[in-house]
Amino acid sequence: MQPFLTIESLGKSFGDFTALKEISLSVNKGEFICFLGPSGCGKTTLLRMIAGLEACHQGEIWQDGTRITSLPPEQRDFGIVFQSYALFPNLSVAENIGFGLKNQGQSKREVEKRVNEWLDIIGLPDSGPKFPSQLSGGQQQRVALARALALSPGLLLLDEPLSALDAKVRIRLRETICKLQRKLGITTIMVTHDQEEAMAMADRIVVMNHGHIEQTGTPEDIYKHPASRFVAEFVGAMNFLEGDTNSNNQIQLANQTLSLPVAESTARKVILGIRPEDLSFSEGQSALPVSVENLEFQGSFVRAECSPVGWGTERLIKVDVPIHQLAALELEPGSLNQLSLSEKHIHVFPAV
């Protein structure tokens, strides 16, 4: 299948600052893609370049078989939703949704019909005559979504659409967007800095940092097999422990030799990444002594922060204990315990 959107070696710089370098990506029709990364990583710039709101300095963008690299936004085919809603404040909700349709020369009746359909879809059937300022933030964002989709664009671009909303509203709107996206089968790209949001919504996540792509993959892929230390740290929680390589090119942690594949690195040090839920308190052959410093109740689990006893780093190690296992463990601040790690869950990264 031909990709719907192809991005090739895209680059952009502002003066000496390189905002994006060598970005390549293909997006299939109907896919939901999330650009995920910390602020300043270039994700919004990339989205704006796809929209034609920023100029490309390098590379090409193809959409649906057409080279759109240097087309102005009005000649491209997309709908966009911004974090700030950006509704036309002096137009009613119905006029906001119908502005684009009306501009295309559709008849008044046709526009009205389509607008009413959209009002039903977003669950605001009676809000047509209202002005945006009379709606809540979540409602305004739904109107913005309807406005962006009213012209049936081939591509939907969402620039942090949920970031300005309350937690509860955010999750509800998240579901609305996903349902609508699947129903319409519209290719969608969303920018977010919220990894939880990205994992819940996206078919594939593009993790970005410092203007380049760190990893592209399904949410599960990214979580289970982070390609770099950055991805491991940004997506989900991760403990990082320093390990050594011995003369046999084996990794050692706290004088224990681990049977892990070693990256082709000549460095003596490696970084071992272990997620808190992959650690557990139990006696075992390779168990390590720790002392519990602090317990944090999180609902379905308890996060224990432990400091190593007689080995390893000064950094605290986080361990997630499922709530149903807690009773048997007798954990309390100051207690000494044995920490066991299973090798299959350890990610090895080169030391910096």
Next chain:
Amino acid sequence: MSSPQYDESALTMSISTHTPADADSPALSRKSLLPAIGKDQWVLGLVIAAVVLYLIITLLLPLLSMLARSVQDSDGAFIGLNYFAEYLGNPALSQSIGNTLKAGAIVTTIVVSLSFLFAYGLTRTQMPLKPLFKVLGMLPILAPSLLPAISMIYLFGNQGVAVDLLFGHSIYGLPGIVMGLAFWTFPHALLILTTALSTSDARLYEAARSMGTSPFRTFTTITLPAAKFGLISTVTVVFTLVVTDFGVPKVIGGQYNVLATDIYKQVAGQQNFAMGAVISVLLLIPALLAFVIDHRVQKKQKELFGARSVNFEPERNPVKDGLFFLLCSLISLAILAVVGMAIYGSLVTFWPWNMALSWNNYHFEKFSANGWEPYLNSLEMAFYTAIAGTLIIFITAYNVEKSKLPPILKHFIHIMAMLPMAVPGMVLGLGYIFFFNQAGNPLGILYGTMAILVINTTAHYFTVGHLTALTALKKLPAEIEQVAASLKIPQYKAFLKVSLPVCTPALLDIAIYLFVNALTTTSAVVFLYSTDTMLASVSVMNMEDAGQTGPAAAMAVLILATAACVKIGHMTLGKLLLNRTQKWKRS
């Protein structure tokens, strides 16, 4: 997928699966350096070029011509700072510097203290008649600065009704200048201080009370610091207005020379343009200094107030309320006395010999060959300035705020828009003479026309309009144009359907501001009018100069009355228009 260039299999795959046939390496290496340019961008580019050119011609080049002229002799040869040395070496001339600064310092002290108390009364007490006081306090802003000067003559002149109050001192000179300018600058100070005092955060006062802080300590630790930036701003604005004003010292300055009148004397009296340029440069210095200080302060002020502030509601306090009522009444009465005296004087048939009231002085044709023409010219000029000026100012602000200009260009436009605030009218007017009257300048055809008066007045009052427009535009969501583009709506349509209606109140404010100022201004236009385009404010000055104080007062009162009518119209008719376009604000 993420980095196919590092993965050989991915690379070979990519060649076979690439959608567009011409997308392999040659296309990859070709850089598309051109940004996305559509029709909208071209239109925008042309508009921006026009705006930049306009600002260069109407502001930058006249000022540069003026600066150049101050270091050239009459043949245009460079003579360095010779004229400056000559000016400073001549005590008869250079004493004006001291005079100007002295008048500035005295008026600023008086006006800032009085207007602070007045504004405090309006915002922090429950004294009665607050709306009335507000109107009376702002009244002088509608008058040309010549009006209080003429009033001073009627009140304290040699035949004045209250001359005894001066105990033998003459009103001509510093006393007249101080009183006249105190009247005229009062509303400008009041406007800033009312705003500064009303943006205070009620939560701070609640906190102070809960800690048992005394009222005096509350005032010095909360009220004053919160109004600090407003106070500094007021000081610079009043000081600039005083040192650059021309009308009051012209009429009532007597032998007390100040820089603004010196420029006029050098240029209009002695045709010594170079010396006029030298004094202009000297006058620019304090004005620019005040401008820089104010600019710094404005920047800081933005950081001071949070969006979560709670409005302060003053409590009743009979003693405090009564005291401020008394004070505001006194100030209001003084303002009314000045305005009333001008009106009365204009109605007296022939002061002081025939005190019968009549419309005699309003028969301008009896006193001047121009008759009523200056008044009609002023109306015409104010009308054109309001329309054209508002349009130009709004388009400029729109481009600064909304288009993705290179930062250098944006900065340039912004500085050009802010600069007029620091340029005294006399200086701008003189710059216009030098630039537009230059041999070989094709724009010379504008010289002596109504157009140059409109252009000059727009340039002179650009800054306040620009700031008003910017504030209004900043309230619009930033991505409106981008959304419009994604909906295939042309930018001009989005502008007409959204940006323009949302900004209607601001546009109306700018138009009224320009209209009133075009009506009352004297300083810049005094160098630029011709016999066909004589203006009302200039004719006030000329008639007063010719000893026709009565008709001069009549014309000044006419200007004030017209400005007042326009303002009242703005408040009533404007409200109707706003109800139509601003429905969306009520929620």
